[in-house]
Amino acid sequence: xxxxxxxxxxxxxxxxxxxxxxxxxxxxxxxxxxxxxxxxxxxxxxxxxxxxxxxxxxxxxxxxxxxxxxxxxxxxxxxxxxxxxxxxxxxxxxxxxxxxxxxxxxxxxxxxxxxxxxxxxxxxxxxxxxxxxxxxxxxxxxxxxxxxxxxxxxxxxxxxxxxxxxxxxxxxxxxxxxxxxxxxxxxxxxxxxxxxxxxxxxxxxxxxx
Amino acid sequence: xxxxxxxxxxxxxxxxxxxxxxxxxxxxxxxxxxxxxxxxxxxxxxxxxxxxxxxxxxxxxxxxxxxxxxxxxxxxxxxxxxxxxxxxxxxxxxxxxxxxxxxxxxxxxxxxxxxxxxxxxxxxxxxxxxxxxxxxxxxxxxxxxxxxxxxxxxxxxxxxxxxxxxxxxxxxxxxxxxxxxxxxxxxxxxxxxxxxxxxxxxxxxxxxxxxxxxxxxxxxxxxxxxxxxxxxxxxxxxxxxxxxxxxxxxxxxxxxxxxxxxxxxxxxxxxxxxxxxxxxxxxxxxxxxxxxxxxxxxxxxxxxxxxxxxxxxxxxxxxxxxxxxxxxxxxxxxxxxxxxxxxxxxx
Numbered sequence: 001x002x003x004x005x006x007x008x009x010x011x012x013x014x015x016x017x018x019x020x021x022x023x024x025x026x027x028x029x030x031x032x033x034x035x036x037x038x039x040x041x042x043x044x045x046x047x048x049x050x051x052x053x054x055x056x057x058x059x060x061x062x063x064x065x066x067x068x069x070x071x072x073x074x075x076x077x078x079x080x081x082x083x084x085x086x087x088x089x090x091x092x093x094x095x096x097x098x099x100x101x102x103x104x105x106x107x108x109x110x111x112x113x114x115x116x117x118x119x120x121x122x123x124x125x126x127x128x129x130x131x132x133x134x135x136x137x138x139x140x141x142x143x144x145x146x147x148x149x150x151x152x153x154x155x156x157x158x159x160x161x162x163x164x165x166x167x168x169x170x171x172x173x174x175x176x177x178x179x180x181x182x183x184x185x186x187x188x189x190x191x192x193x194x195x196x197x198x199x200x201x202x203x204x205x206x207x208x209x
Numbered sequence: 210x211x212x213x214x215x216x217x218x219x220x221x222x223x224x225x226x227x228x229x230x231x232x233x234x235x236x237x238x239x240x241x242x243x244x245x246x247x248x249x250x251x252x253x254x255x256x257x258x259x260x261x262x263x264x265x266x267x268x269x270x271x272x273x274x275x276x277x278x279x280x281x282x283x284x285x286x287x288x289x290x291x292x293x294x295x296x297x298x299x300x301x302x303x304x305x306x307x308x309x310x311x312x313x314x315x316x317x318x319x320x321x322x323x324x325x326x327x328x329x330x331x332x333x334x335x336x337x338x339x340x341x342x343x344x345x346x347x348x349x350x351x352x353x354x355x356x357x358x359x360x361x362x363x364x365x366x367x368x369x370x371x372x373x374x375x376x377x378x379x380x381x382x383x384x385x386x387x388x389x390x391x392x393x394x395x396x397x398x399x400x401x402x403x404x405x406x407x408x409x410x411x412x413x414x415x416x417x418x419x420x421x422x423x424x425x426x427x428x429x430x431x432x433x434x435x436x437x438x439x440x441x442x443x444x445x446x447x448x449x450x451x452x453x454x455x456x457x458x459x460x461x462x463x464x465x466x467x468x469x470x471x472x473x474x475x476x477x478x479x480x481x482x483x484x485x486x487x488x489x490x491x492x493x494x495x496x497x498x499x500x501x502x503x504x505x506x507x508x509x510x511x512x513x514x515x516x517x518x519x520x521x522x523x524x525x526x527x528x529x530x531x532x533x534x535x536x537x538x539x540x541x542x543x544x545x546x547x548x549x550x551x552x553x554x555x556x
Contacts, residue, residue, distance in 0.1 A: 106316035113281060115305030115330065
């Protein structure tokens with residue numbers, strides 16, 4: 001503990017860097033996953049193909065994936081981000097598909113029958129109803145990314161992974177502990193944050209006697 | 210027999226009276242990969258303000274026929290006209306906004322409160338806020354859910370029956386001339402269903418929409434319909450009033466479906482008002498005890514029969530809601546209706 005306070009600048013710096021890596025990866029991943037998820041939930045034959053490809057990505061070990069990428073993209077945060085975004089696609093697309101498929105078909109039929117256009121249906125009905133499940137997917141993804149981003153230490157991408165990696169190399173047990181502690185803290189905070197958002201997005205759907 | 214019934218109907222629509230609101234002309238639907246027709250060359254005309262029930266066993270094509278009207282299902286061949294315009298000539302979403310749609314599982318939007326659910330179509334067709342607010346309040350009153358209590362509730366805070374009342378209000382929101390109702394009360398318990406049917410009859414008396422109502426529940430059909438379209442294997446077997454379905458079923462299938470040989474049941478589905486001899490001048494209420502047996506206009510003939518048997522009277526006075534005598538029925542009439550198994554053969 002004292003280590004963390006004594007080296008607060010360094011530890012806090014790495015933590016911020018870690019957070020920024022996760023944030024960037026999540027933002028880029030959502031940019032892809034939202035349209036893909038909507039498309040997959042609407043077009044049945046797309047679902048099998050896309051989910052199979054994502055399944056394959058998910059089974060490739062993270063270090064191996066980085067190994068494939070380094071010859072093309074070199075060391076650095078860019079390589080790490082590509083890997084993180086690829087993994088995030090799996091949980092995000094799965095959850096977004098699940099979210100849209102989980103909407104009561106009667107609600108969709110009513111929306112259609114009342115003359116809503118495809119877009120109106122999406123933003124007025126389907127998206128608001130899918131949101132809680134999408135946030136659940138985002139929460140799971142963030143937890144995954146917080147953990148995965150530590151492998152950034154191996155490709156010189158910075159973040160808490162770097163602290164962990166260098167401390168391991170120099171037998172600096174305090175550094176290892178500090179990194180582990182901050183990682184856990186990040187994960188717990190992210191979990192709580194997204195649970196709260198999720199609950200908030202559900203507020204209209206709850207029974208209020 | 211079948212074609213006769215249909216062509217009679219069309220002829221009636223063309224010669225006199227108002228123009229039909231909905232016309233099906235040789236309408237067929239064939240689903241891809243099947244050789245048989247789900248809907249097989251159907252021609253029908255629906256007059257304004259009529260509640261038409263599409264009745265038949267599951268798979269008879271009744272739902273398909275109805276959903277072709279708002280193009281949730283596209284027809285394979287033939288034409289459907291609404292107020293003389295082919296439905297294909299109107300942009301599909303504009304068409305749907307002009308038609309009220311009520312479905313079995315209600316499909317209220319769970320993230321919107323009751324008022325916002327009802328406001329959806331008026332908003333899409335560009336009504337201003339004040340007009341929408343007035344309309345929402347008016348409709349909630351009409352379906353028996355006072356706005357002060359229900360406007361701000363969410364669908365999950367309502368019972369199944371209340372949800373379908375809101376569904377009905379939502380479908381009527383932008384004041385469509387035509388409404389489609391797809392087994393709207395099928396998922397509701399029988400007591401509430403009965404109450405909702407009564408409500409629909411009451412509402413229909415005031416708003417006079419042209420309604421296509423799909424059901425497989427024969428009692429419901431006979432209670433609600435101005436006319437019933439009996440369907441089987443994609444074809445229209447008979448298109449007639451409930452009384453005529455009971456008294457002159459086109460074939461054994463119809464007779465069996467409507468239970469035409471169950472006399473008491475048949476009588477229970479016909480209002481006293483449909484066969485009474487009206488008085489030329491309604492007479493003011495007389496004291497009930499002195500005037501002999503009497504019945505309300507909307508009591509059914511089974512009640513009448515019971516009253517004939519218990520009172521020993523030959524005539525029953527029919528009263529309106531205010532207690533004024535408006536007509537009478539005789540025991541001979543009821544007996545005549547019931548002779549020969551089929552309720553009817555009244556001519």
